[in-house]
Amino acid sequence: MRHRFALPGRLACAAAVCATVAGLLSAPAPALALPGPPSGPSAVPAGPVTAPPPTGPAPAATERPAPGRARPLSPAQLPPRATPFTHGGERRPRPGAKARSCAPGDFGGRTGAALVAFVRASTADCVDTLFSVTGTDAHDVFRQPQMLSVARAFTRAARRYRGDNSAGLLQLVLFLRAGYYVRFHHPGDVGPYTTRLTAATTGGLDAFFAGRHSRDVTAANGDILGETVILTDSADQQDRYLPVYRRLLDAYDGSYDAIGSMVRAVNDVHTPLWRGNWNPRYVAAVAADPRVTGALHDFALGHLDLLGTDLAFLDTNAGMNLARYVEHPELRATVRPLARDLLDRSRITGPTAGLWVAVATQADAYDGAGCSYYDVCGLPGRLTEAALPITHRCDAAHSVRAQALTADELDAVCASVLGQGPYFRGVVGADGPIPGQYVSTIRLVVFASRADYRTYAGAIYGVSTDNGGITLEGDPSDPANRPTSIMYQKEADDGFAARVWNLNHEYTHFLDARDDLPGDFAQQTSVPDVWWIEGLAEYVSYGYRGLAYDQAVQEAARHTYRLSTLFENTYGNSDVTRTYPWGYLAVRYMVERHPDDVQRVLARFRAGDYSGGYALYHDGIGTRYDADFDQWLTACAAGACAPPRRL
DSSP states (O other): OOOOOOOBSTIIIIIOSTTOOTTOSOOSBOOOOOSSOOSSGGGSOOSOOOOOOOOOOOOOSOOOOOOOOSSOOOGGGSOOOOOGGGGGGOOOOOOOOOOSOOOHHHHHTOOHHHHHHHHHHSOHHHHHGGGGOOHHHHHHHHSHHHHHHHHHHHHHHHHTOOSSSTTOHHHHHHHHHHHHHHHHHOHHHHOOOOHHHHHHHHHHHHHHHHSGGGGOOSHHHHHHHHHHHHHHHHTTOTTTTHHHHHHHHHHOOGGGTTOHHHHHHHHHTHHHHHHGGGOHHHHHHHHHOTHHHHHHHHHHHHTGGGTTSTTHHHHHHHHHHHHHGGGSHHHHHHHHHHHHHHHHTSOSSSTTHHHHHHHHHHHHHHSGGGHHHHTOTTHHHHHHHHHOOEEEEEETTEEEEESSOOHHHHHHHHHHHHHHHHHHHHHHTOOSSOTTOOOOOEEEEEESSHHHHHHHHHHHHOOOOSSSOEEEOOOTTOTTOOOEEEEEBOSSOSSSGGGBTTHHHHHHHHHHHHHTOOSOHHHHTSSSOHHHHHHHHHHHHHHHTTOOOHHHHHHHHHTOOOHHHHTTOOTTTOOHHHHTHHHHHHHHHHHHHOHHHHHHHHHHHHTTOHHHHHHIIIIIITTTTHHHHHHHHHHIIIIIOSSOOOO
16 A cells, blocks of 8 residues: 555544544545655654544545645544444445436436435435535535525434434435535535525434434434434534533443444544534533533543454544543643543553553644643654564665564565565566665564554554555655555464565565656656556565465456556545456556566656656557457456466
């Protein structure tokens, strides 16, 4: 996985991120990755950031990064941890009748009762697609009269809510969420929203939360409850619904744990609690009635037994959101002792580390001058020493920082990466490093488990951890640049040295940047070339280890994509399947069937002419190989895609 940051969709705080909370920060990009590595722990910036947008749609399954900020986020800017029920962006099934069509025009071409009826009859997944509309479609679908019609229907349905989606309440809520989301990003397209819409939306929210069935602990209610909680945030009404958030936190007990949608609904409370910090009305409301801080403290303290389990995020999110309030001077006297109490009752390592790190990062970032009060001064360095005590040098260019690798495992990791360079160059035909690129040394960081990776990597390196590893290439024009690959060990052995998940995939990104792709990440992805970037990493990883790529073979049998379509892959238009197994298939086909074309493209790339390289396969090849690629896929699925030969 490559190296940049973007605020994820109903993810970064919604249900799937490095440390995501059900819906916090968002944008319809499902995974979070950061820019080049800090030069050291002290390089991670701290402090508040611009208010994040309302949460977007539930993300499709993906681990892709997206271009974004020029600097890493501080740990405080990373949203709380995700629920396992949508981990990695896995979309949960949603209720709703199937509509015959699902296009923006189907919604924008209807008004009043006809629009409401169509929304109710649509699937929730169909309504999710509206989060991405722009331009005329955005205006036609989400102008205020449209939103008012749906908000009034939401109010009527909420008054009669029976604890299920028989009245299409979920679709109405999703439509309203999508409207607020699209207007936030494209206000000129949608047009103004006035207090009339606010009143109509809060009327529905009030009716829903007042109804007794909104308290049902059932799977049917959980889906609707969670989305409605997030709607309070989309409408920027976090202050109005503080009692609801407290009620949900206080009501949680073990009876929820077997009902995924109810667990998500409780976690969804952290969306408005997090984003409310940018709403002055909300901050004033918490200062006037700080009971929510006590509710968060009591939740975290009362559910320490969740730490170390699949539901640990509920506890760590509570601690993170509590400590987040120390940013506000008017709340500091109330929150400081509560945050310190949670730190005193947890530890920097061991079963309670997730809570300790969640609280410590917020306290350090938002009350850094008082770090001694919390005993968190020099936090990134302390975390590094505690979580990554092992240092090892493979050679002058390769070093390892690890949590628990044995001597034999360290030797295996070193041997694996040191032997990969010649194989990689045999695949790409590189003569050596690109002149002037400061990409010559690499630090391999290995955590002992996925849980440890998610606990510590964001706090130390300022990265997202909702992925299988990440490579930070940094600024190749800086003589002090030192790329870093951050990974973790898996419990099961699936062919990587020392069980270091994606070791050879991540290391290929380093080699590719060193030998093929000059410039920083923005330059490297200035044209659609993700088919090459991620496909090559998969091709080399599987080929070097002599393993068949079973998922890619299965995908080949489906004939889902043409080669010319894969040539257009970006991190924004491709999901996990299109990015990784299909990227592998595209690269393998081109390397093994058309190596001269590959060399012509790489010659342009190595010279920094990304547009020229793109033109060679977009215009020069175009659709010319599509038919042959389709036949090759048939052969691949029939057994021709054995582990690639060593070139």
